[in-house]
Amino acid sequence: MRRLCVFCGSQVGKQPFxxxxxxQLGSLLAQHGIGLVYGAGNIGLMGVLADAxxxxxxxxxxxxxxxxVEKEVAHALLxxxxxxxxxxxxxxxxxxxxxxxxxxxGGYGTADELFEILTWAQLGLHAKPIGLLNVAGxxxxxxxxLERMVQEGFLKPKHFRLLQVAEQVEQLLxxxxxxxxxxxxxxxxxSEDR
Numbered sequence: 001m002r003r004l005c006v007f008c009g010s011q012v013g014k015q016p017f018x019x020x021x022x023x024q025l026g027s028l029l030a031q032h033g034i035g036l037v038y039g040a041g042n043i044g045l046m047g048v049l050a051d052a053x054x055x056x057x058x059x060x061x062x063x064x065x066x067x068x069v070e071k072e073v074a075h076a077l078l079x080x081x082x083x084x085x086x087x088x089x090x091x092x093x094x095x096x097x098x099x100x101x102x103x104x105x106g107g108y109g110t111a112d113e114l115f116e117i118l119t120w121a122q123l124g125l126h127a128k129p130i131g132l133l134n135v136a137g138x139x140x141x142x143x144x145x146l147e148r149m150v151q152e153g154f155l156k157p158k159h160f161r162l163l164q165v166a167e168q169v170e171q172l173l174x175x176x177x178x179x180x181x182x183x184x185x186x187x188x189x190x191s192e193d194r
Contacts, residue, residue, distance in 0.1 A: 001129075001177050003035040003061070005098030007113040009106030010044040018105050019048045021135050024169045025104070026052025032173065035059030035079070037098045039090065039113075041068075042075040045104055050075050063093045091116060095126070100176045102131040105138045122159045129179030131164040131172050139165070158182055 012019045022045040029036055036053045039046055040062025053060045054077060061080045065087055068074075074081060084090050091113060095101075103114040120126055132139055143165065149155035164179065166172035 001034055001099045003037050003059070003098050004029060004173075004176060005037040005094045005101045005117075006049060006104060007101065007106060007110045007117075008038070008045040008049060008104035009110060010039075010041055010046055011107070012044050012048065013105055015136070018045060018135060018138075021133060021169055022049040022104055023052040025049060025102075025133070025173070026058070027056050028169060028173050029053055030056030030058030032177070033058075034173075035061060037061045037063070037094050039094070039109075040064035040074050040078065040081055042073040045106065047073075047075065049104070050078065054078075061097055063090045063097075065090050095120070098128065100129040100131070100179065102133060102172060102176060103139075104133050105135055111142075118159075118162055121162045127181035129164060129176045129181075130162055131166065131176050133169065133172050134165055134167050 006025070008022060026036065026049045030053050035058060036050065038050060041047055041064070050060050050062070059079045062075055062078045063082045063084060064074050065084055069083060082093060084093060095117065101117045103110055117130055121130060134140065146155065146160055146163070150157055150160050161182065164175045166175055
């Protein structure tokens, strides 16, 4: 893995451990020689993460739409900064530049990015690893909903397994590095355990 795309909040959250985990992930990425691809913000967990990678002399590639350059305060010190026209272009370019994806705590934007990249994997558009850092159980309700999707027949177990979940930063990064994709291209074929 040369680059990991990370989706995370434009806020830091109410608990200090959210920022600490983002900082730790940034440091580990740089230590492993893995570049960061992210939404280019200088605020929230995005800023904490990018600053940690930069402080450890790692590569940081940011992608941000013109409309958000001021709102999310585009980071001025990145290795590369790409300013695009739309959110769709942002997500497509981040996906193209990354060898895997991880989500940290965040809000609607993080959820949007995570679910779009999961959908692309489900449809066989990519076979890159997708991880979720479940800091202090932050994503437990979301994981419960996904499990309910499987139970009710709306999501196949193999598509549920597209999401690699870890509670510790180092565990998540190891899962990303060692990921081996299952075949998932038969989304609409009926099967009991696919």
